[in-house]
Amino acid sequence: MPLTSSSDQPILQIDSVTKSFDGTIAVNDVTLDVVEGEFVTLLGPSGCGKSTLLRMLAGFETPTSGRILMRGRDMSRLPAYDRDIGLVFQNLALFPHLNVYDNVAFGLRARKRTEGLDSKVRDVLSLVGLDGFEKRRTGQISGGQRQRVALARSLVTSPDVLLLDEPLSALDLKLRRQLQVELKRIQRETGITFIFVTHDQEEALSMSDRIAVMQAGQVEQFSTAVETYHHPRTRFVAQFVGETNLLEGQVTAKSGGDVTLRVVGVDQPMTLPAPADLSANTGDTVAISIRPEHMRVGPSECPALTGTVVSHSFSGATVTYALDSAAGPMLAQTPFQTGQGHPFAPGHQVRLSWPIANVTVIPA
Amino acid sequence: MPRSLRISLLLLPSGLLMAVFVYGLIRLIGSSLIVDGTLDFTYYEAIFSRSDYVAMLGRTLRIAAMTTFFSLLLGFPTAYYVARYRGNRNILLLLIIFPWLVSIVVRSYGWVVILGPRGLINGVLTWTGVVERPLKLMYNDFGVILGLVHVLLPFMIIAILSVLMQIPRTLEEASMSLGGRPAHSFRTVLLPLAMPGVLTGITLVYLMATGAIVTPLLLGGLGDTMLGTEIFQEVMHFFDYPKAAALATVLLVTALAVVLPIQLLERWLSARLSDGGAL
Secondary structure, three states: OOOOOOOOOEEEEEEEEEEEEOOEEEEEEEEEEEEOOOEEEEEOOOOOOHHHHHHHHHOOOOOOEEEEEEOOEEOOOOOHHHOOEEEEEOOEOOOOOOEHHHHHHHHHHHOOOOOOHHHHHHHHHHHOOOOOOOOOEHHHOOHHHHHHHHHHHHHOOOOOEEEEEOOOOOOOHHHHHHHHHHHHHHHHHHOOEEEEEEOOHHHHHHHOOEEEEEEOOEEEEEEEHHHHHHOOOOHHHHHHOOOOEEEEEEEEEEEOOEEEEEEOOEOOOEEEEOOOOOOOOOOOEEEEEEOHHHOEEOOOOOOEEEEEEEEEEEEOOEEEEEEEEOOOOEEEEEEOOOOOOOOOOOOOEEEEEOOHHHOEEEEO | OOHHHHHHHOOHHHHHHHHHHHHHHHHHHHHHHEEOOEEOOHHHHHHHHOHHHHHHHHHHHHHHHHHHHHHHHHHHHHHHHHHOOOOOHHHHHHHHHHHHHOOHHHHHHHHHHHHOOOOHHHHHHHHHOOOOOOOOOOOOHHHHHHHHHHHHHHHHHHHHHHHHOOOOHHHHHHHHHOOOOHHHHHHHHHHHHHHHHHHHHHHHHHHHHHOOOHHHHHHOOOOOOOHHHHHHHHHHOOOOHHHHHHHHHHHHHHHHHHHHHHHHHHHHHHHHHHHOOOO
């Protein structure tokens, strides 16, 4: 298809979409713009509405209110078969009565695009690494191969957008990692916009250009993977994406774009850049998020907290300490220096500190 | 005792039943073929030389085929509706099986009340003046087919339903997301996967329709009976056992001629599908 639009023209616009089932709201006023060629992940725990949102994009559910636009055209009420959207199902839904070749050819035949069918099918099979599997039945191949067939089947029609509904969740860890890498490669090579649904935050971080973190039917944050990890905007995002230390603080002053906070147990007040949407005033409570890998264990001039080591666990390059402090339980991950052993044993009192630049203020 | 032997003991009761059944069948065929100790086709020659019997055989097969056709036409959508019903499916299943609680005689006779010359339909039609004289809605093939479809439809529905329930809805959604319109999805996904159930339903309904006795007796015309009814009368009224046996054998052979190929087809399809692995 011709790439006439400029690169940041949204290919898909989800405009205040709400979906309720018999009064229960599954998706609540979601607005997202997806740019052509992007890899977007809908991340959230089960029941957060990500699958319902995906089913609305696919055309299996109709929004209760709001619109879904594709290249500017409203397709909210278009049936699935009139949308140019592919879908890889969680259970794959391969056709058991057809062999690999016929499964992949299905979409081209259904859309009556049989010209050059054979070469298209063979090209996409080789793209997913399944040359020579044409005549195999879907019951005679491994889980990972079935995954590839499902992907090839949805890619062969070169859809504008490919939706993937937790396609890797049934696979073991090693195979999952391998397919994550391959999915990224295939997405890059085909240039197709991917919308990937998962509850696995590591998977989301490693694959996505942008992540929409969802909870209770709403998008809590929609930002790049790096932004989502380093600048979570809500308590939920901070806790769901990666491990974090959340501390409660009281606003003592507000000037320009900065807030000054006092945190229980921390010896100095902290002055931090405030997020634009922070509505807290002097005297209000806010939270701050500090990732374990930004925690320093040992003497420091930065704002610091006294903690007692509860346990430590060694994982090759790093040591992770679990600590108790006046501000609650803390996690600190420090690089491991060879030949040092564990520097701090359980029961040891240590100073915990952090560079101000790595602290994120979150509305309480 | 080896395990295989112990398990095969479980087959003993059904084995006894089968033995008696096979013995009866052999005796039946034997009594139609062997007259005074020698092989004799007299009864068969007598049947096939009488044009009314040949016509009766033709009518029996035609009515059975029509009954099967209409049962399929009504049964497939019903089974599909039940299989995809989101609410309490058991209530629907109960409604389907419900007619089985009433005897075939009562159910067939119920149609007389509705279709008869002074029945419900004709009563309304003549009273409102739509027709002057009652329509002939029964004592003909129409009445028989209607009655048989009514009696046999649950078998068709259950046979198809049991297969449709095994087909995940996501397969149809997969077809739709790949651009398959409803007709295309039906033809290329649902129907091939449902075929084993459809063939089972066809077999069941066709066999029961060819052997039907009560419904044709109550709803059919006097002049044009079906083979099952004729056999019944030969036995119960004329005590002509060899002739009844010969007619029964003809019925059996014609039924098998249709059913066996269907069974082979079903076997082949099922093997192909199970070969396809998990759905």
